[in-house]
Amino acid sequence: MRRYRAILLLGVLGLAGCSEGAAPVLEGRPLGPYQLTLEFVPATLAPRGQTQLTFRLTHAATGAAVQNLQVIHERALHTFIIARDFSSFAHLHHEDFAPLTAHDLDAGRFTFPYTFPHAGQYRIVNEFTHRDRTWLKQFDFSVGEVAASAVVNPVVKIDLAREKTVADYQATLALSPPVAIAGYETELILDLTHEHQPVTDLQLLLGAEVHVALWRIDGEHFGHTHSYTPQMAAMMRAMAGHSGTHSAAMMLKMMSAPAKLVYPGPRIPIRYTFPTPGLYQLFLQCAPGGVTTVFPFMVEVVAYRAGLDTVINTIVPDA
């Protein structure tokens, strides 16, 4: 934790120091075999004005651009942008705005515009896959005037409501087992209605019925998961039986293959194993009627103790 606070402060100081001159370049953390940098134009980050975000991905050892990124869920580099108080969320990609050209791919360059909705502390998490391994990089920075106390301790509004309304859609989130337990798989069931009628026209969004991005509310333990299909359930059974196949390769193959809609609505199951106890902020992104909609939910995860129900009563066919 201390390390992340230091990184966060360094990021903020780095930005402050560069705001008058050249565009600041941040380096994604954690460090490792790959280096991902982020450049902002304009250099001074202000809310409600468009900022161009440019990422460059290179091999840390050589500085050479990373070639042959794998396309997972229809995109090469996934970018999640959150306000650290979780009041805003975005899941964006270069390809949402323009095709990735051969030049972009050769240079390991990904760029798109974003408008930060308000002043405050932000975090960007990037996810990419190369040579069958998935990697995460994150950036912390502030936009506009931010009080020093808010940089270190963003105030998160706690909202454990299980029903949410976004635009004309109502969403409820049920859990099985009913209490999420750290280290145990939980089935999250999203149930959608539109003007009080069950949604049955859910469309695929980037190859899945639902994308879920989540963080523990202190900003740690980022996770990204999707709707849990019978195909995934079959894969999990094969893995559990050690049938000689490999989880990473199987999972990547599944996520890079053309997707088929399994759940048109109203209920969509998702599986996730929360790593530690605590409060988690979830953003469930889906496309009822083809319209991308994000439903925010908060889930409390407890430590295992004797007597807690760990059984999943699944809605997944054939699971």
Add this chain to the structure above:
Amino acid sequence: MNSFAGIEWLPPAGITPADRSYRVARWWEEIQLALAATPAEKLSLSLSFARERLAEIEDLIRAGNSPAAHPAIAGYASHLAQASTLVASVIAVEHEAQLLSFATVLLEHQYIVSTDYLDLPRESRGALSEIMKIAAQHYSATRAQLPRRTQDSLFFKEEEVRWSWEQAQGADAQGL
């Protein structure tokens, strides 16, 4: 996606066994361990030093000087042995959490080494097999002490390590 996607990678190698001041640097580490106020602090230092040994080993292999890595390999084994002893000595109420944490660290080491393996010179990277063996032995012993439900929670990480190391060995077999 990947159980290790966001883990902290190895630190810069710093002084390696190929440097004259290496013994002094290691001696300074011994002093820090001796001065550690609590077993938890000593454990944290041991694991931090183990990561430094890994970085040194990889650095020497990268430089084509794997024979010089032997003191670092021995140091890595020694740090893990010390960490194992320290984990075994913690009081019962924290024991499972410490075991799980140590098991996770051991899996991370194996994942990092097996991932970096592909980018290291083919003729000298074989020395990392010894590291994989040391970490795997400690992992097996640690895992065996965990309750079944906690062992199960490590399944995906174990799978990633197994797959990653098979990829590395496969690269050797194909002359890559």
